Amino acid sequence: MKITIIGAGIIGLSSAYYLNEAGYEVEVVDKSDLSEGCSFGNAGMIVPSHFIPLATPGIITKGLRWMFDAKSPFYIKPRMSLELAQWLWQFYKSCSSAKVESAIPALRDLSLFSKKCYQDLAQNPELNFNFEEEGLMMLFKNHKAQKEEIEVAEKANEIGIEAKVLNAEEVKSYETGTPTDVIGGVFYPGDAHLHPNVLMNQMMVYLKKRGVIFHGNTEVVGFDYNHEKVNAIKTKTQKTIKVDHLIIAGGSWTPKVLKFLKIKMLLQDGKGYSVTLKNQNDRPKIPSILTEAKVAMTPMGDDLRIGGTLEISNLSSKINRNRVAGILEAVPKYYPKLKPTMPDNQAIWHGFRPCSPDGLPYIGHSKKFENLTIASGHAMMGLSLGPATGRLITEMIQEQSPSIDIKLFDPHRF
Numbered sequence: 001m002k003i004t005i006i007g008a009g010i011i012g013l014s015s016a017y018y019l020n021e022a023g024y025e026v027e028v029v030d031k032s033d034l035s036e037g038c039s040f041g042n043a044g045m046i047v048p049s050h051f052i053p054l055a056t057p058g059i060i061t062k063g064l065r066w067m068f069d070a071k072s073p074f075y076i077k078p079r080m081s082l083e084l085a086q087w088l089w090q091f092y093k094s095c096s097s098a099k100v101e102s103a104i105p106a107l108r109d110l111s112l113f114s115k116k117c118y119q120d121l122a123q124n125p126e127l128n129f130n131f132e133e134e135g136l137m138m139l140f141k142n143h144k145a146q147k148e149e150i151e152v153a154e155k156a157n158e159i160g161i162e163a164k165v166l167n168a169e170e171v172k173s174y175e176t177g178t179p180t181d182v183i184g185g186v187f188y189p190g191d192a193h194l195h196p197n198v199l200m201n202q203m204m205v206y207l208k209k210r211g212v213i214f215h216g217n218t219e220v221v222g223f224d225y226n227h228e229k230v231n232a233i234k235t236k237t238q239k240t241i242k243v244d245h246l247i248i249a250g251g252s253w254t255p256k257v258l259k260f261l262k263i264k265m266l267l268q269d270g271k272g273y274s275v276t277l278k279n280q281n282d283r284p285k286i287p288s289i290l291t292e293a294k295v296a297m298t299p300m301g302d303d304l305r306i307g308g309t310l311e312i313s314n315l316s317s318k319i320n321r322n323r324v325a326g327i328l329e330a331v332p333k334y335y336p337k338l339k340p341t342m343p344d345n346q347a348i349w350h351g352f353r354p355c356s357p358d359g360l361p362y363i364g365h366s367k368k369f370e371n372l373t374i375a376s377g378h379a380m381m382g383l384s385l386g387p388a389t390g391r392l393i394t395e396m397i398q399e400q401s402p403s404i405d406i407k408l409f410d411p412h413r414f
């Protein structure tokens, strides 16, 4: 049986990897030249520490405050849209303590499973994507953030994710790459990081060698289908690609693709930016999140990547320089020797995080078509959760019972 995957992001490629390994004929269709998408310029963190979904009690008040600050890490571009209104309503409903409590074990299990998959992938001699298990440092400068992070650390230890609360001196003894100016931090030794651009390129080369066919610059603009099955993909280049089994892993564009099949999915793009400083001698040794500013800093070989901001932008590629300035201005407050300057727009990467309203991914078979599987909505954690998603998709297609409980990831839950 041939499996056709729409989307060559980390979710599509991870699915292709495990399906190919399981012996399926696989082809991947993508509208880009296979170097775009959210999976390239992200912060490269593999973060089981992030077991709390985006929608949490208190986030609405924080979000509203941020909406009025041009340099803040969060923004929703106001627009008249039924989809956005429905998304916001479901987001609001997901912010209850009960919903968050039930989401936590699901995210933890998916994340730990995925990290194990990365450890195995790193053993593949043909893949060398700078996978490093150096942990993650959550840094804070004020007591409010400290209190919040200590609460998260306590919860982490309770659910089996190791977290160490550190004072300012202890942070310095861990972080020997460059001086820090913080009141403390929480260190998660179980987190890891990698170079996403290297991973994506190597996976593509590896998969091509193993016979996976890639159709780049091939935008899906419709389908041939009947009431049971999707029969073929229609592309912008007038090509028709016959389908045996279809996986839709279109990142933030997934609702647009599903609309051609009259399937509704609530998902908004969380646009973020990153800037990569090349040959940065002064750089942290340990990846970190600057918690008050919501900025991620990741050493990648000799480079340092700095990323942040979540703008619900309706897939707008416009670079909002104020927000990028907000990201870069935060850096010297935590690492006084690092003073990144504002680059021109060509050096600013942007990507769209596919955000579901409850912060959980959509992974599962369609209820409408017997040969359709959906994998999207991984929001801020798609890189972390990619391999586990690929494994789960493969297990589903093989009709095996999944390695972890996937009930909460039902693509039809809204």
Ligand SMILES: Cc1cc2nc3c(=O)[nH]c(=O)nc-3n(C[C@H](O)[C@H](O)[C@H](O)COP(=O)(O)OP(=O)(O)OC[C@H]3O[C@@H](n4cnc5c(N)ncnc54)[C@H](O)[C@@H]3O)c2cc1C
Pocket: 006, 007, 008, 009, 010, 011, 012, 029, 030, 031, 032, 036, 037, 038, 039, 040, 041, 042, 043, 044, 045, 046, 047, 218, 219, 220, 221, 249, 250, 251, 252, 253, 254, 257, 270, 271, 272, 273, 274, 296, 307, 308, 350, 351, 352, 353, 354, 375, 376, 377, 378, 379, 380, 381, 382, 383, 384, 385
């Ligand atoms: C600033 C930033 C930092 C981040 N840092 C991290 C991090 O440290 N760790 C982490 O785990 N996650 C991180 N993320 C999130 C992560 O990057 C995403 O969750 C992940 O890349 C999503 O992968 P995806 O495969 O679902 O989507 P994408 O990578 O966007 O892939 C979707 C693909 O579908 C294709 N497509 C869409 N529509 C069509 C169509 N009609 N026809 C054909 N092809 C189509 C697109 O061209 C695209 O290539 C970060 C994101 C941002 C923005």
